Amino acid sequence: MLFRSFSLAMQKVNKELKKLEKDPLDFATLTLRDGTNIVDATLLGPEESPYDGGAFHLEITIPSNYPLVAPTVRFVTKIYHPLVDKDEGKFCNEAIAANWKAVSNLTTVLNTVYDMLQNYANCEMALDPDIGDEVRNNREAFEKTAAEWTEKYACKKKKKKKKKKKKK
Numbered sequence: 001m002l003f004r005s006f007s008l009a010m011q012k013v014n015k016e017l018k019k020l021e022k023d024p025l026d027f028a029t030l031t032l033r034d035g036t037n038i039v040d041a042t043l044l045g046p047e048e049s050p051y052d053g054g055a056f057h058l059e060i061t062i063p064s065n066y067p068l069v070a071p072t073v074r075f076v077t078k079i080y081h082p083l084v085d086k087d088e089g090k091f092c093n094e095a096i097a098a099n100w101k102a103v104s105n106l107t108t109v110l111n112t113v114y115d116m117l118q119n120y121a122n123c124e125m126a127l128d129p130d131i132g133d134e135v136r137n138n139r140e141a142f143e144k145t146a147a148e149w150t151e152k153y154a155c156k157k158k159k160k161k162k163k164k165k166k167k168k
Contacts, residue, residue, distance in 0.1 A: 009066040010037060016106050028110045030060075037062040039071075039106065045154065046118040050146030051079070054154030058091075060109060070100040071109055080142075080149040082126035082135050083116050092125045120146075 017032055017039075027044045039060040045051025057076040063069045073096065075089035083092040096112050116122075121139075126132025134142040 009062055009064055012067060013039065013062055013106065020107070025107065025110060027114055030106060030110075037064075041110065043110065043114060043117075045150060046114060049118055049120075050143045051117050051150050051154070054079075054150040055156075056154050058113070060106065067102050067104060070097045070104065071106075073109065073113060078149060078153040080131065080146040081117065081120055082128055082132040083120075085127045086131070090127065092127050094125050 013032065017030060020030060027046070028041055030039050030041045032039050039062065041058040041060055043056045043058055045054035045056065054077070056079060059074045059076055061072045061074070063071060070093065072093050073091035075084050075091060078086070078089070080086060083095055084090070091113065095116055096109055099112075100108070120135055120142075124132075126135075131142065134145075
C-alpha cells in the first residue's frame with residue numbers, strides 16, 4: 001500500500017511539473033531527480049532584499065502521502081535566514097505546514113519560501129534563535145550578514161582573468 005500511495009504522490013508531482021513547464025514561475029525552476037521523491041529547485045532571491053541577486057538551490061522531499069502532507073524543504077545553498085538552519089539548510093517546515101491543504105502544491109511551497117525570503121521579520125518560528133534575535137534587535141546587522149552570505153554562497157563567481165606574461 002505504501003508503494004501505491006508513493007506512486008500516486010509522484011504522479012501528482014509529475015502533473016504539477018508539466019503544468020509549470022507550460023506556465024513557469026518567474027522566480028524558480030524545478031526538476032524531479034530521476035528515480036527519487038526529491039524535486040530540485042532553484043529559487044532567485046527577491047529584489048530589494050538581502051537575497052537579491054542570489055540563486056538558491058533547494059531540495060524538496062515529497063512524502064508518500066503528498067498532497068495530504070506538505071513536503072519538506074532543505075536549502076542546499078547556504079543562507080543566513082531565521083527560518084533556515086544555517087548549518088544543515090533545513091527550512092522551518094511549520095511555515096509551510098501552517099497553511100497546507102490537500103489542494104496545495106509545489107507552487108504553494110515555492111511561494112511560501114519566496115515570501116519568507118521577502119518578509120524575514122516574521123521570525124516567531126526561528127530555527128536559529130540568535131538570527132531571530134538579530135532580526136528583531138539589529139536588523140541592519142542581519143541584512144548585512146544575509147547579503148554577505150548571498151554574495152559568498154548564492155552568486156556566480158566571476159572568474160578572474162590571469163594576465164598573460166609576455167615572452168621575451
